[in-house]
Amino acid sequence: MTRAALLVLADGRFPAGGHAHSGGAEAAVRAGRITDAASLEAFCRGRLHTSGVVAACVAAAAALGVDPGELNRAADARTPSPALRVAARRLGRQLMRAARATWPSAELDALAALFPKGAHQPVVLGLAARAAGLGPLDAAYCSLYEGVSGPATAVVRLLGLDPFDATGVLARLSDEMDRVAQEAVETGERVVTDGVDVLPARSAPLLEIGAEAHAAWAVRLFAS
């Protein structure tokens, strides 16, 4: 494993389309649920322990070599909102392009052939980590960090929140991300032996509902 490759994959500037997505933050800002750094932190913590942990478990399992088709179906089943499923596949497709160009691998080529319009982003992320010579813990960290850094960056743009405050939120979530990442790897290892049904199915109803409402807005800054 190479630590520098982890930095490349986790970098917010890695060109995989994430900049156009707010991770539900735009809907939450409009609904008045995010107004400042404290409510951003609560929002990110909620994501971390719901959709965040599910995505991290899927990414860790994919990095451990679990069948991507099965993981994709499991991710579908754990994403009730059609708008979120569309966003997850679109981001997966964009990550697939960036990862194949960055770390060419037969596994990524096979995934692209199987899902030309995109698999769920965490599935692709896990395989991208493998291609980069990284492990399941790295994949879980990337997934969790993206899950909270996306909303934090978006809220800086949406509310004019002080960028130092937004970054402070991410720093304060570090210990929790460490714990959830470990949990995700343990779950990923269980998936290898017991199948995808042991993946958690935690969800945040307001994220799902907010995503459906957001997808219908005529005017929005972010794609999701």
Added chain:
Amino acid sequence: MHLDHHLESSAAVSADARRADGSRRALRIGLGGPVGSGKTATVAALCRALREELSLAVVTNDIYTREDAEFLLREAVLPPERITAVETGACPHTAIRDDISANLEAVEDLEDEVGPLDLVLVESGGDNLTATFSRGLVDAQVFVIDVAGGDDIPRKGGPGVATADLLIVNKTDLAPYVGSDLARMAADAKAARGELPVVLQSLRSEGGVGEVADWVRGRIAAWTA
């Protein structure tokens, strides 16, 4: 890691000249420039001028709406399936330069769904004078400014004005009303751009988009040669 591995079968990664099935992809031309300079109007005029002779499609990058795509649809310059809008997360320049994945996807989907295409026009969201397209997304780029935005823009330069493959100075019909000196704009542009071409254009006058359409035809001829 296997950095010596070559991409096979499945889709192109970015600017590859061939599509997955081995056929030549469409020429991609980007149009950028400040808000209100006439990018969408130029795209619409190009579609009208070229749609009989070329198979073409348009990708728009609005900042926060589908306004530009809807203008093109309303004007019926192309059938709706040939126009796609990309959402840019409040950063139009990122979507055409730093992270081009959503735009590449839109271009490739258009080729898959309505192709074969000769030409895809990629219109950026209205941005500032520093916005340029990645060479991974487009083969050539046009920068559109207008006389009403201030006749000092060519002198101020910047990557768009200085390096675009074609500079359009638009709305020349307005020059007398806004006190812009066209001769000075042309001379400043020449100084900033050397041999790169400049077109002074008014879509409301007789010549319209003709000169720019001819430039596009030249690009197409070079691409397919």
